[in-house]
Amino acid sequence: MISVKNVLIALGVALTAYLAARGLWWGSVPVPQPLVVVATLGMYLATTWLCIFWEPAAPPTEGDAAAAPTARGPSKLPAVAQGLALACAIIVPSAIAFAVGPDSRTASFATWYLGGIGALMTIVMVRRRPWTAWIGTAILAIASMVWMGAAAALALGLVGSIVWVASAQLLVRSMDRAARDTARLAQLQRAASGWQASQAVRQRERRVQVQEALAVAGPVLTRTVATGGSLSDDERLQARLAEGRLRDEMRGPRLLDEEVRAELERARRRGANVTVLDEGGLEGLDEETLAIIRAQLADALRSASSERLYIRTSPDERVAVTVVGRSPAVGAPSDEDGVDLWREIPHPRAG
Structure with missing residues (x-):
């Protein structure tokens, strides 16, 4: 040869x-x-x-720097x-x-x-x-x-x-x-291909979730237009849930899995106003690490009873997600809320 x-x-x-x-x-x-x-x-x-x-x-070992x-x-x-x-x-x-x-x-x-x-x-x-x-x-x-x-x-x-x-x-x-x-x-090139593949999977998952949210919101919107905005209490609840689900999928898809979605819907069904925002800090995390964060988030939501819930990712290298709950303070004016829940979910890679 x-x-x-x-x-x-x-x-x-x-x-x-x-x-x-x-x-x-x-x-x-x-x-x-x-x-x-x-x-x-x-x-x-x-x-x-x-x-x-x-x-x-014998070939040189992998540890031989030379x-x-x-x-x-x-x-x-x-x-x-x-x-x-x-x-x-x-x-x-x-x-x-x-x-x-x-x-x-x-x-x-x-x-x-x-x-x-x-x-x-x-x-x-x-x-x-x-x-x-x-x-x-x-x-x-x-x-x-x-x-x-x-x-x-x-x-x-x-x-x-x-x-x-x-x-x-x-x-x-x-x-x-x-x-x-x-x-x-x-x-x-391998890293770029892996990142591109993960982004494609994430976009596909987001598209599926948005389509599911729209599938729920579509009939409600159709009913709203047909009745001129005259909805029953149950229909208004469904409309509010559909809107919240759609906002969650658009603003914080990396924080969501089935368990977190279920807890967010449960909080809204009891009347809580929930805001979910992904403001960075979770870039580059694999699915296993995100699953740990989501499990802790679901646990925090499960025990929450606040009327307003704010869920935000954190750019801090030690804190992944911050969950803040606010409710009217006893004896305070009705337009002033007190903080009754503060939960910082630590970053797994900072441990």
């Missing part, structure tokens, strides 16, 4: 093999220690390909391969410089390790070992400058190796940032 990962692995293997093959192309130039050159090349290829192909035995953004990218290089890469950066330059002799240290077959170790450290960087990659690059720079001089090392490939490692680090960081942004976007 052809994938981006497989293509990159193939390119890495081909590049390192080409760089190593340059070390064997000395032609008629005498090499004092050819076996050392061959052994060094074998060590380099084995280490490099190990760093390319070796995957960790591995969190890498779930979809290259895995972290195992510690053993990391150590071998550093050993390679230490041994290869000195071994090659010793094996080819002082007269050939700047020849093309003897400077292959500038690109070779640079490619190895680039692989280590991509495998998420940045400190190891930079340490290995520093070792390469020091060793090459010692054996061939600073100017020659910089001119023959050291600069390119440093650029490779730096570019790999920037690329890995960009990939991780893109992965985090993608995950964040997906999370926001």
Whole structure:
């Protein structure tokens, strides 16, 4: 199966093999220690390909903060391969410089390790070992400058190796940032979809309740028009209940369930004037939390005997709903009411 990962692995293997093959192309130039050159090349290829192909035995745990953004990218290089890469950066330059002799240290077959170790450290960087990659690059720079001089090392490939490692680090960081942004976007999209779905359900429920209220109010309105406003006491009660039910559905739908609706109707049937207002503070609550608030509201209404009831949501983070009851005070003028009920329903998430 052809994938981006497989293509990159193939390119890495081909590049390192080409760089190593340059070390064997000395032609008629005498090499004092050819076996050392061959052994060094074998060590380099084995280490490099190990760093390319070796995957960790077990995936990182979810609690590993360092591995969190890498779930979809290259895995972290195992510690053993990391150590071998550093050993390679230490041994290869000195071994090659010793094996080819002082007269050939700047020849093309003897400077292959500038690109070779640079490619190895680039692989280590991509495998998420940045400190190891930079340490290995520093070792390469020091060793090459010692054996061939600073100017020659910089001119023959050291600069390119440093650029490779730096570019790999920037690329890995960009990939991780893109992965985090993608995950964040997906999370926001899920949240938006959930919110939209909940709003659609809430609107549908509200539409159903309003339709039910209108179904009750419709016959009353028809009767009112037909009789010119001359209604019996029972019809007037039904009209008042229908009006109150309709106002409740429009002004405070998040406070309502069947139990609360039943208690509101019971209060109106005994003659109480009830006002329900949702003025914010319940946004973002799930149905389970709203059910707790509604149960406490129904309980407060069940024990209320006030002539006027005011039910309001609260923006306070500690109080979800306030229920206030007012009735004419004993011995007070008829137009002055006293507070005979004060109930604050605590916010469940403040507990």
